[in-house]
Amino acid sequence: MTTTLPTDTAASTGSTPGGPDAEYERVHARFAPILARIAEDALARDQDRTLPHEPVRWLDEAGFGALRVPVEYGGAGVSVETVTRLLIDLAAADSNVAHLYRSHLGFTESLRWQPTPVRERWYGRIAAGQTVGNASTERGGNALGTLNTTLSRDADGGWRLNGTKYYTTGTIFSDHTRVSAALEGADGRRFAVVPVTADGVRVEDDWDGFGQKLTGTGTAVFTDVLVDDQDVLERVVGSAEAVHEAAFFQLVLLAVLAGIARAARDDAATIVAGRTRTFNTGSGQLFRDDPLIQQVVGRIAARAFAAEATVLAAARSLDRSLADAPAAVDVGGEPEPATRAQLVAEVDVEQAQVTVPELALAAAQQLFEASGASATSTRKGLDRHWRNAQTVATHNPAVFRARAIGDWFVNGTPPEGLNAIGDARPSS
Structure with a gap:
């Protein structure tokens, strides 16, 4: 679903008419009824351990995930300050729901530095309502600075992803997940972005923390998952x-x-x-x-x-x-x-x-x-x-x-x- 958030060109550059307060008030007005609905059942969800799939759907349909997508790509183009204020509002309603958007919003931020084909591909998907989760951390057995999850070339020249991740916050609610992986037989790390429903992907809700119980922070297993060349992204520490x-x-x-x-x-x-x-x-x-x-x-x-x-x-x-x-x-x-x-x-x-x-x-x-x-x-x-x-x-x-x-x-x-x-x- 394409977002319909109010936008303007100035917001895309951070130069918003009326300043940051006006931008926030304009966007907040759209989400206020949704935040109120989320707050109504937050306690019951926590007590019953009910994952907030419905609140996430409300927010996705209203364009929450596209707040930082530039206007020229179909998003709202709001400032970091405005999206942060909205996250505080959302966390006051239900801290789990605000937390689970962390991976998606972080991925959206990273697109600013990606080549044009990558930006066009992913900004377009996000503006249409799609979201991206996270699969970066491994529970143990990997030395600091290394990963056991690997990307390797198959016989047809494509990429294959194999490994197990934990703390995959947001992935169970998302359309895709971004997986950090080592290149088999080579130095360095890459990100592979794969559909959560792709063959070989299994996402489990096995998070057992005493807090933030509903963020979908569990295990994701990747077994010979086919990854498109254009969805293998570079990442350089210190860039x-x-x-x-x-x-x-x-x-x-x-x-x-x-x-x-x-x-x-x-x-x-x-x-x-x-x-x-x-x-x-x-x-x-x-x-x-x-x-x-x-x-x-x-x-x-x-x-x-x-x-x-x-x-x-x-x-x-x-x-x-x-x-x-x-x-x-x-x-x-x-x-x-x-x-x-x-x-x-x-x-x-x-x-x-x-x-x-x-x-x-x-x-x-x-x-x-x-x-x-x-x-x-x-x-x-x-x-x-x-x-x-x-x-x-x-x-x-x-x-x-x-x-x-x-x-x-x-x-x-x-x-x-x-x-x-x-x-x-x-x-x-």
Whole structure:
């Protein structure tokens, strides 16, 4: 289904009439009814472990996946800041649904640097409502910087994909998935983009995490999957594409955390406003009139505000970095290195990675100070905010990001975005 989002040429370049607020308000108006519908059943989905196929369909049909596709290719062409604000809104409604779009939105970002035939092929598909999941990480047995999943040439000269991936967030909801693979008998890695329904592809919903249970983060197995030449994409660590995409991938997680903090704020306010029971050790007033309880809700709100403001500042930094980012290369051309503005944007995202998880987790934890033991009822599901925030926060350990930030400010060492997970090398 072709997207029908309101667009304009200026939005494609980031120069939107009325500024970013006007762009956001215009696009948000379209999605607001869908977000409300998603929020209505979010608790029930979490309790019943019902994958959100229907909410994803609503969003796909409304063009959520094409928000960052340029106008000239049929998309909405909105800024990074606007899509980040919408992700926060979506995460406040259901953090699982916002998280599962991470892979698709990251893939869309990467197309900016791909050769014209690749951009035309995939922008067109995305504008028509198709989505792309992720299959990058292997559960074990691969040394850091290497992959056991391989692309090899078959007897007919085509490509064959073989391997097993875990943490394949979003793939079970998607039309295609992007698979990171080593070239058999050669150095380097590539991405193979394959239909989820292709022969030899099996996707399993076996994610057993205590949070973000509904993101489809499970196993994908690829057995002799035929891959078209034009769907084998280059990837060079340190290139403009790789640096931007790594930062954007983390920005999506930060938006999810900011949305969780906002949901905790809203639940705290609702609980306090409606509570009639109190304690003899308190003031004896209704919770809504008790200054100490008001202070608890105020602190939760302040943390949610700080988380959102930090994430949006990082999003604006990414928008600025794209203003002078290298353009796409022709087929066979050498990828351009990242600009300084892109490295600064990566540092800004990393600084947010150090602070936003703490804010979101504290907001979700303090939610229980705004009520009594009744807040722990599984029927209310208030624990899901902390569980979800903790799960998202583990994706890129903050201790490593903090070290990289310090190295940048002290020594000017360019940061390295997360691009590989594997078994550590033995200590010497």
